[in-house]
Amino acid sequence: MKAIVWQGTNRVGVETVPDPTLLLPTDAIVRVTSTAICGSDLHLLDGVIPSMERGDILGHEFMGEVVEIGRDVKNLKVGDRVVVPFNIACGACDPCRRGLFSACDNSNPNHRMAEALYGGVSGGGLFGYSHMYGGYAGGQAQYVRVPFADVGPHRIESDLRDEQVLFLTDIFPTGYQAAEQCGIVPGRDVVAVFGAGPVGQFAARSAQLLGAAHVIVIDRVPERLAMAAAAGCQTINYEQDDVLVALREATGGRGPDHVIDAVGMEAHGHGPGALADTARQRLRLSFDRITALRWALLSCAKGGTVSLPGVYGGLIDKVPMGAAFAKGLTFRMGQTHTHRHVAPLLSRIEAGEIDPSFVITHRATLDEAPDLYRTFRDKHDGCVKVVLNPWG
Amino acid sequence: MNPDSTNPDTTNPDTTNPGNTSPDSPKPDGQVTSDRTPESQAAGEGSTGAHMPPLERSVVGSVGVALIGAGLRSARPLQKLVLGGVGAGLTALAATGRNPLATALKIRQNAQGEVLVSDAVTVGKPAAELYARWRDLARLPDLMTHLQAVEVLDGRRSRWTVKAPAGTVSWEAELTADEPGQRLAWQSLPGAAVENHGEVLFRPAPGDRGTEVIVRLTYRPPAGTAGAVVARLAGEEPAQQLRDDLMRFKREQELGFAPTTQGQSSGRAATGGPA
Ligand SMILES: [Zn+2]
Numbered sequence A: 001m002k003a004i005v006w007q008g009t010n011r012v013g014v015e016t017v018p019d020p021t022l023l024l025p026t027d028a029i030v031r032v033t034s035t036a037i038c039g040s041d042l043h044l045l046d047g048v049i050p051s052m053e054r055g056d057i058l059g060h061e062f063m064g065e066v067v068e069i070g071r072d073v074k075n076l077k078v079g080d081r082v083v084v085p086f087n088i089a090c091g092a093c094d095p096c097r098r099g100l101f102s103a104c105d106n107s108n109p110n111h112r113m114a115e116a117l118y119g120g121v122s123g124g125g126l127f128g129y130s131h132m133y134g135g136y137a138g139g140q141a142q143y144v145r146v147p148f149a150d151v152g153p154h155r156i157e158s159d160l161r162d163e164q165v166l167f168l169t170d171i172f173p174t175g176y177q178a179a180e181q182c183g184i185v186p187g188r189d190v191v192a193v194f195g196a197g198p199v200g201q202f203a204a205r206s207a208q209l210l211g212a213a214h215v216i217v218i219d220r221v222p223e224r225l226a227m228a229a230a231a232g233c234q235t236i237n238y239e240q241d242d243v244l245v246a247l248r249e250a251t252g253g254r255g256p257d258h259v260i261d262a263v264g265m266e267a268h269g270h271g272p273g274a275l276a277d278t279a280r281q282r283l284r285l286s287f288d289r290i291t292a293l294r295w296a297l298l299s300c301a302k303g304g305t306v307s308l309p310g311v312y313g314g315l316i317d318k319v320p321m322g323a324a325f326a327k328g329l330t331f332r333m334g335q336t337h338t339h340r341h342v343a344p345l346l347s348r349i350e351a352g353e354i355d356p357s358f359v360i361t362h363r364a365t366l367d368e369a370p371d372l373y374r375t376f377r378d379k380h381d382g383c384v385k386v387v388l389n390p391w392g
Numbered sequence B: 001m002n003p004d005s006t007n008p009d010t011t012n013p014d015t016t017n018p019g020n021t022s023p024d025s026p027k028p029d030g031q032v033t034s035d036r037t038p039e040s041q042a043a044g045e046g047s048t049g050a051h052m053p054p055l056e057r058s059v060v061g062s063v064g065v066a067l068i069g070a071g072l073r074s075a076r077p078l079q080k081l082v083l084g085g086v087g088a089g090l091t092a093l094a095a096t097g098r099n100p101l102a103t104a105l106k107i108r109q110n111a112q113g114e115v116l117v118s119d120a121v122t123v124g125k126p127a128a129e130l131y132a133r134w135r136d137l138a139r140l141p142d143l144m145t146h147l148q149a150v151e152v153l154d155g156r157r158s159r160w161t162v163k164a165p166a167g168t169v170s171w172e173a174e175l176t177a178d179e180p181g182q183r184l185a186w187q188s189l190p191g192a193a194v195e196n197h198g199e200v201l202f203r204p205a206p207g208d209r210g211t212e213v214i215v216r217l218t219y220r221p222p223a224g225t226a227g228a229v230v231a232r233l234a235g236e237e238p239a240q241q242l243r244d245d246l247m248r249f250k251r252e253q254e255l256g257f258a259p260t261t262q263g264q265s266s267g268r269a270a271t272g273g274p275a
């Protein structure tokens, strides 16, 4: 089959690789009908996330049709159309039973690798996302092996198009969880979202779905800001305005009640060391690893929530903890517990409350994917979200 | 090191930033608080990790941070992980202020020169079931991959055989405590190649989380401490094996199988390499 393969730092390519097979009786094989490139794939491209190996198949946002199931799979049958959460969860451990699917104790075969780096704990496995997260082959391919097939895949029974449900695999639940964990008081709370990439877009619209009185989106890319404005959000271009002043003005001096940092470490195109240097030089030209977080803490209103869907991987310093303490902020963060959001968000899509396909700007085949990784990374051509057709 | 990055060894935490002083931070005169974990608690019984002087500690910490940075910058994934891991270890070490050589490899020793190893895992099953699985000594090699065989000799005695770099090593052990559903303890019999004793505790976890399984092992490495260090570096050391064994046990009990990616598709198989 064809697959997008990691070939080394800043090198992805299309290769012909063996078709996946069932490795355990609880596996299924899915024929991928649509897959997407995610902002966090760019961290793999950059080599910021350790423990990638040459030849790893990328991709964690995918959906398709079940073509084969292991003998212990009970909830799926061949022919089912499914979306598959990007994180892999066993469904049986204590975190899974509490709905903390991304914190699954059991799904990462390389638990020791993650434990060594993260203080003796390992999160669950992820599709196509480095060996530290299990080393599972990803879904930017024509077929993919799905482990724990009774737990992750969710059947799509309505006639919604792929593009309307594909993002249930990651960016919609990720943006939604970021907004949900703010504890928005409907009709009262103002929410600011730093970063108008795909997750920021879904965080902003989720804040609206949850009743935020006003949503403000901060970025510098005009196409991204226009997309947020189209949803009725106020926008701030941080290249043109002083963010903290603009947010105070927009909120009568209180600051946003909740702030979502949908940027994270965002180290595209740079190694972290080089990034820190360039960031210092170009502070107003790009979010650096900490600028978004710093602005989030400084701008947030008293008693507010700082919600972090953006990915942080290592250590950071110069976090304005004094401001956070003085204002009594609450921090909520972590990998998305995708599984628990799929059914309720699918209901919202079916009810016509939101059509997630709004975020798509580029459609391509697998063969074109390496070019689009670069287009997306460099935010060229108005690129916000790329959907790939593995059979195109 | 950047002057802004507060070094806990040279800066009193109460005077770092007067502008950001928290409302409850003024302390009674003369009372100096530490923002660090008390070493005496962290070190635990039998530790030989000596306290590091502040200068040494900040050097170790700096090297640790540098290694993490070097690891992140490295183009080679394995090197990145190893440097990052060692760097994280050194940084943590500096943060707790304990002797690098004794502590870096997390080897704990008691006054008799025995090495202590312990670990714990919570398993979502009742204690009685987990105890029963463990008490069936002959089946332990399924859980512990380094164990070749356990031969039950009688109600108390058993013969243990483990794979070693040069062939196998075996010894006899006897149960010194057997409290169904709660605790098993054992001791090697005189003449054992690897003298050891230990216990497994099965303790109900709070709430509905199942059972906390705690294993404590003590052994005398064949070549003394150096042997333990070499074994640890070679990945053959009981602390690592114990962690893997406990996770294997948890997965067997909670899932009935071990998750795997062995044999999956990749771009390596296409070029004749291992998948
Ligand atoms: Zn993603």
Ligand SMILES: [Zn+2]
Pocket: A089, A090, A091, A092, A093, A094, A095, A096, A103, A104, A105, A106, A107
């Ligand atoms: Zn789990």
